[in-house]
Amino acid sequence: MRRYFFNRHEWFLVGVLAALSIAITWVNPSFLSFENITDLLKSFTVLGIFSLGMFMVIVSGGFDISFTAIAQAAQYTVVALLVFRWQSAGYIWVAIVLAVLFGLILGCLNGVVIHFFKIPPIMVTIATQNLYYGIMYVVTRGDLIHDLPAYYRNFSYARIIEFHKPDGTPYGLTWVTFLWIVLGIVVALFLKYTRLGRSVFAVGGNRISAERIGFNIFLTTLFVYGAMGAIAGFAAIVDVSIAGSVIPNSIVGKELQIIAAVILGGAAITGGKGSIQGTFLGVLLFAVLSNSLTLLKIPSYYYKVFTGLVILIAVAGNALQLKRQEGKKVRVQVDQIPSGQA
Amino acid sequence: MFNKLKEFFGGATLSLFVTMVLVFLFMYLLNGGKYVDLYNIRSMASQLPIIGFLAVGMMFAMLTGGINLAIVSNANLNGLVICVALSWLTGSESLVRNDMKSASVFQVVLAIAAGIVISVLIGVFHGVMVAWLRIPALLVTLGTMTFIIGVNEAVTRGYTISGFPAHLTRIGTDNLKGVLASWGVDFPWAIPIPMILFILSCIVAWLLLNRTRFGFSLYMMGANETAAKFSGVNIMKITVIQYVVSALFASLTSLVMIGQLNSIKANYYESYVLVAVLACFLGGVDPNGGFGRLASVIIATFILQFISSGFNLMRMDPYMVTAMWGGIVLILIFGRAILSYTRRKLRRRTPESGAA
Numbered sequence: 001m002r003r004y005f006f007n008r009h010e011w012f013l014v015g016v017l018a019a020l021s022i023a024i025t026w027v028n029p030s031f032l033s034f035e036n037i038t039d040l041l042k043s044f045t046v047l048g049i050f051s052l053g054m055f056m057v058i059v060s061g062g063f064d065i066s067f068t069a070i071a072q073a074a075q076y077t078v079v080a081l082l083v084f085r086w087q088s089a090g091y092i093w094v095a096i097v098l099a100v101l102f103g104l105i106l107g108c109l110n111g112v113v114i115h116f117f118k119i120p121p122i123m124v125t126i127a128t129q130n131l132y133y134g135i136m137y138v139v140t141r142g143d144l145i146h147d148l149p150a151y152y153r154n155f156s157y158a159r160i161i162e163f164h165k166p167d168g169t170p171y172g173l174t175w176v177t178f179l180w181i182v183l184g185i186v187v188a189l190f191l192k193y194t195r196l197g198r199s200v201f202a203v204g205g206n207r208i209s210a211e212r213i214g215f216n217i218f219l220t221t222l223f224v225y226g227a228m229g230a231i232a233g234f235a236a237i238v239d240v241s242i243a244g245s246v247i248p249n250s251i252v253g254k255e256l257q258i259i260a261a262v263i264l265g266g267a268a269i270t271g272g273k274g275s276i277q278g279t280f281l282g283v284l285l286f287a288v289l290s291n292s293l294t295l296l297k298i299p300s301y302y303y304k305v306f307t308g309l310v311i312l313i314a315v316a317g318n319a320l321q322l323k324r325q326e327g328k329k330v331r332v333q334v335d336q337i338p339s340g341q342a
Numbered sequence: 343m344f345n346k347l348k349e350f351f352g353g354a355t356l357s358l359f360v361t362m363v364l365v366f367l368f369m370y371l372l373n374g375g376k377y378v379d380l381y382n383i384r385s386m387a388s389q390l391p392i393i394g395f396l397a398v399g400m401m402f403a404m405l406t407g408g409i410n411l412a413i414v415s416n417a418n419l420n421g422l423v424i425c426v427a428l429s430w431l432t433g434s435e436s437l438v439r440n441d442m443k444s445a446s447v448f449q450v451v452l453a454i455a456a457g458i459v460i461s462v463l464i465g466v467f468h469g470v471m472v473a474w475l476r477i478p479a480l481l482v483t484l485g486t487m488t489f490i491i492g493v494n495e496a497v498t499r500g501y502t503i504s505g506f507p508a509h510l511t512r513i514g515t516d517n518l519k520g521v522l523a524s525w526g527v528d529f530p531w532a533i534p535i536p537m538i539l540f541i542l543s544c545i546v547a548w549l550l551l552n553r554t555r556f557g558f559s560l561y562m563m564g565a566n567e568t569a570a571k572f573s574g575v576n577i578m579k580i581t582v583i584q585y586v587v588s589a590l591f592a593s594l595t596s597l598v599m600i601g602q603l604n605s606i607k608a609n610y611y612e613s614y615v616l617v618a619v620l621a622c623f624l625g626g627v628d629p630n631g632g633f634g635r636l637a638s639v640i641i642a643t644f645i646l647q648f649i650s651s652g653f654n655l656m657r658m659d660p661y662m663v664t665a666m667w668g669g670i671v672l673i674l675i676f677g678r679a680i681l682s683y684t685r686r687k688l689r690r691r692t693p694e695s696g697a698a
Contacts, residue, residue, distance in 0.1 A: 065616065113672070113675070116679075117675050117676070117679050119675055120629040120630070122409075122619070122629065123619070123620075123623045123629060123671070124672075124675070126616045126619055126620055126623075126668075126671075127620065127667075127668040127669075127671040127672050127675075128668060128672070129616070129668065130616070130617075130620070130664045130665060130667050130668030130669075130671075131665050131668030131669055131672065132668075133661070133664060133665075134661045134662060134663070134664035134665025134666070134667075134668060135665045136661075137659065137661030137664070137665075138658075138659045138661050138662050138665060141659070142661075253612070253613075256411070256484055256487070256488070257488070259484065260484055260485075260488065263481060263484075269478050269480060269481060270478070299496075299499075301492075301495045301496040301499055301500065302492065302495075302496050303492065304488050304489070304491050304492030304495060305489060305492030305493055305495075305496055306492070307488050307489075307492065308485055308486065308487070308488035308489025308490070308491070308492050309489060311481075311484060311485035311488060311489075312482075312485035312486065312489060315477050315481045315482065315485055316471065316475055316477065318477075319475040319476060319477045320475065322476075323475065323476070
């Protein structure tokens with residue numbers, strides 16, 4: 001059978017997105033403007049980058065709560081170092097490299113503990129989230145860092161496609177959004193065409209078979225959690241460049257929303273199933289939802305009501321569909337196999 | 343003697359108990375006399391029930407391999423429902439400028455009942471979604487958590503609502519001595535009411551888990567759901583009761599919370615969801631279901647409370663407590679792994695004793 005770019009669940013998401021967009025455009029035509037869409041994409045870039053790492057973790061059958069704490073710690077440490085100590089190394093790429101390394105180390109630590117102590121990942125990462133976040137807060141005393149050097153702001157303002165409005169204000173597709181999409185494509189290709197990437201799906205699908213085929217489970221676990229950490233580090237720098245200041249509690253607490261986006265995108269929480277396209281659509285759905293509330297002038301208090309409803313409906317719809325498929329399955333009664341034949 | 347103790351508590355509980363004593367002694371060494379003076383003990387005893395209720399409520403969900411992420415938002419919603427009911431009963435102008443102080447005892451009881459009804463409904467919803475639609479509890483409760491927080495925010499519009507009647511806040515702040523004195527009985531010990539509620543609810547929970555068909559079915563479902571189903575356990579019924587019990591613990595939390603904070607908001611104690619999971623894990627509840635003792639979970643909440651009270655007394659950053667909570671779980675993971683490793687090694691060396 002031919003594989004299409006979108007599977008059934010993803011077409012469903014596309015349909016929901018299209019319906020939402022049409023409804024909103026009808027009420028407020030400014031929704032479908034290039035400016036609004038690129039702004040929207042930019043404001044959900046951080047969530048989108050996080051979701052790429054989370055996607056890999058969930059596909060491998062794992063779970064990670066600590067990545068927001070990793071991002072927060074990486075953000076604070078790197079920015080503080082570059083602003084207060086190593087001013088001469090003040091380039092955005094230095095910040096990104098340092099944050100990615102920082103995240104990679106903390107993420108690998110998660111992976112090592114999860115693999116060697118055989119503890120459910122949700123427990124390990126709740127513990128490490130408390131640990132990383134607590135230590136960061138104790139060390140920094142929760143001070144904000146304002147007045148960042150210009151290169152952070154410039155990073156998020158740089159546009160790859162730029163237009164000007166009549167009054168001269170620029171708008172267009174930003175580099176950070178572009179990087180998110182490129183990273184998504186890289187992750188998708190990596191998962192599809194490399195041995196390590198395939199092993200992520202294999203381990204998530206059936207751990208024991210994957211081990212017997214000869215995949216190195218430790219390497220996969222280490223890769224998945226390390227990549228999550230590294231991606232969290234990158235997202236942290238994108239976040240600070242968009243927000244313009246370091247607020248030590250700005251990221252922690254969003255982890256469940258990011259997990260929800262990945263689940264909404266069709267990744268199975270039990271592992272082994274999911275696609276990057278779906279994850280992208282899941283993030284997009286959240287973005288359109290939040291934007292539509294703004295454009296329809298619904299108070300922002302209601303944002304989470306709708307988010308929760310969307311999660312519940314999506315999850316329940318998926319479950320109902322599964323239940324129906326189960327019902328259609330032909331049940332074959334297998335007779336007891338005579339002892340000689342087996 | 344030791345073996346008997348071990349038999350009664352179970353080996354894991356005993357080691358946890360030792361950990362608790364060690365943590366207590368360590369905090370005592372760091373803080374000196376003020377750690378064990380009456381004031382601190384009393385404040386610990388009134389703070390502990392909040393973690394305790396949440397942890398025990400979480401434990402009920404985790405015994406079948408589920409989880410209840412909505413437990414804290416459920417507690418907040420429960421408080422808000424009490425608030426809405428009270429301001430409606432007293433004919434207040436709005437939630438923020440309310441007239442709740444004038445509520446009578448009967449009205450307070452009605453409002454609490456309304457809160458309990460909402461919690462039970464949430465529990466039933468969770469149970470039905472998990473048992474009938476077979477959605478992982480993590481996803482169901484993630485959805486309801488977001489939804490409930492949204493409802494809370496929409497109702498409060500970001501305000502903190504205060505002005506509760508004294509009959510209600512007494513639940514969280516008063517002690518047994520005060521309550522009995524108002525009834526004309528002289529009682530020597532000023533045990534905080536939250537602690538009494540906690541002890542009573544733990545007794546009920548223990549009876550439910552260890553002396554009823556429901557409790558037995560719960561453990562059985564956690565260990566092997568298919569086997570439980572074929573031995574005649576009504577999965578649907580048990581799951582619904584399970585999440586209702588979990589929600590009722592959220593209800594209790596909200597009563598204590600309202601009293602101690604004298605206000606309610608969209609998301610008080612939001613970070614305690616994960617702390618409750620942590621407490622259960624520390625207490626040896628298997629996240630895949632089937633195993634977990636109530637006594638261990640209670641001891642685990644004591645450990646967490648001892649740490650947080652100790653660091654508070656030392657005027658440490660509250661986030662130091664967060665770090666220590668994470669740290670102690672990791673230390674315990676390492677400890678258990680090393681212990682089982684050495685045990686295996688020893689067994690290998692003396693095959694005649696470890697034939698099993």
